[in-house]
Amino acid sequence: MSRFWSDHVNNLQPYVPGEQLAIENLIKLNTNEHPYGPSPKAIAAIKQAANDSLRLYPSYDAKGLRQSIARLHHLEVENVFVGNGSDEILAHIFSGLFLRGGRPLLLPDISYSFYRTYCRYYQVPFEIIPLAEDFSIRVEDYTQQRDVAPAAIIFANPNAPTSLLVELGDVERIVKANPDTVVVVDEAYVDFGGKSASGLVKQYPNVVVVQTLSKSYALAGLRVGFALASPEIVAGLERIKDSFNSYPLDSLALAGAQAAIDDQDYFNEVRKAVMDARDELTKDLQGLGFTVLPSATNFVFAAHPEHDAAHLQQALKERGVLVRHFSQERIQQFLRITVGTLAQCKRLTQELATILERNAE
Template sequence: MSRFWSDHVSSLSPYVAGEQPRVPDLLKLNTNENPYGPSPKALQAITQAVGNRLRLYPDNESKALREAVAALHGIDAAQVFVGNGSDEVLAHVFNGLFRRAGRTLLMPDVTYSFYRTYCVLYDIDVQLVPLTDDFSICASDYTLAGGNAPAGIIFANPNAPTGIAMPLSDIEAIARANPDTPVVVDEAYVDFGAESASTLLGQYDNILVIHTMSKSRSLAGLRVGFAMGSPEIINGLNRIKDSFNSYPLDSLAQVAAVAAIQDTAYFDSTRHAIMQARQVLIKRLAGLGFDVLPSAANFVFARHPHHDAFGLSQALRERNILVRHFENQRIDQFLRITVGTPEECERLCINLAEICQ
């Protein structure tokens, strides 16, 4: 603890990001990055935008990007909020929607670990709702009336790190049962096989849907995220953003994101390739004795009944293959494995077969 810190800094437990080592011949399946590059049209847009205009500030309203998102999802641009990656969008959500005196945030006990970090950072009272025995989210746990309305409800769909998706009807039931509560659906992985709650925005003004351009659009290096919801909620997020950083997205990120959104052919071809590789990977892992949870994401969550998960992750590391291991008690025997190209998945499985023999 430093004498220069603010009072709350020592109590923080910062989010631990996946490793980003620079090792030759490294197979990196630990951070759910897309194995395919960005849309060629996005790269072309960046090239064309490089020039003298970079001396100017970017569009602080990201108008073209918000219009592209709105057109894609059939909503109005006033219903779109953008930020420097979905993590920044989430930070503004926790700060702007969930800090409600006397009310508690509800979220799953196993979900994206950054949520807990934000709760500590913004001093938010939280109630962790256990996943079921099969690691799914039970909608009725969030629909039972009683006491004060929650300050908010947040979950990832598909959930992270399990990869399990909720049906749209369950999300609708949660929103309908909590009309005075923001229901935030973090859809970082939705494009790999789940239904988006963006289709419910016209019916429920309490739903906020968050997307990232890092996964299915292959733009993790540019940091672009956005939220979709009612103008009332979006206005609140803009008040937070403009009290923090009026220019969260640089000019190159904005033009690349627009081009990536508009290149639907490339988007569909790469995400379907990942979904096909996922199914093959699940079968291969099952053949090696792994229990694999049903995944609608670009990763799988698997455990082996006869091999310790941390030991497996270390054995793979020695072979220049990175996967993600979590120390949380309920999931400490699972590995989260990003779906790579078919060749990358094959390399993983060959090595796992040798390790598990």
């Protein structure tokens, strides 16, 4: 607390990221980073861009990157908005699309915690919609008629941290039932088992699809995200961007991101490797007695009926393996475990087997 802070700063509750520890031989399975490196073509493009031209400002409109994204999703450049990671994209969305006459934003009770952080920061009125008992999103909760239409609906699909997927047909039902409401589908993990809602963008002017290159493209360190939406929504987001930071993506990020998007062969190869490792990890955890929710992401959400999740997390940490635990009600007995390489996953399950055996003594 400081007497120099603005009035609202003292009441902020910032997002808390996963631990970042500098420990030798640490296995880091707590922040959903890709276990394999980015496309070699992306690295080559970054190296090539690291030259004397860095004295110049980067591309103002990021047109090359936007063209590659548009081509991949069968859209037009005018449908694409890019920014410094999907978190910045979401920040502009909360600021630019959710403050509409005091109408509430609807969001699930268990989802990406940054949503509530942004609600507090931008003073967005919101209403929490509980997930079903099995942690799935009940589509009917978002399609029922209300006296006042919500300003917006937002949900992660697949959801984080539960890893569950809403099928594309159900996403369309929500979008179609709310024509005067912005529906934001946050698809950070969609490439690991879902079908993107990007195909709805041309048909429905109220849908916004948000994606990131941090997960499936293994570029978390580059900070690149994008939104797919109607030209009128993209134009609004551009107005927000240009009132905040006209150059959110540097030249290296633009070069690396475009090369990664264009290298779909490598993308699909390593994506499949992660999905295969996820299936193997799920079987191994189930063999140890864990309940594992069906995952369409690069992580699994698992609970053991006889062992406290917080204690398991701490025991793993003491053995050099980081996983994520949330103290939030309803999910405090679950661990969110990033899918690593096959060797990393085997090490995790071996350590868990030892911990469970010792706890049973």
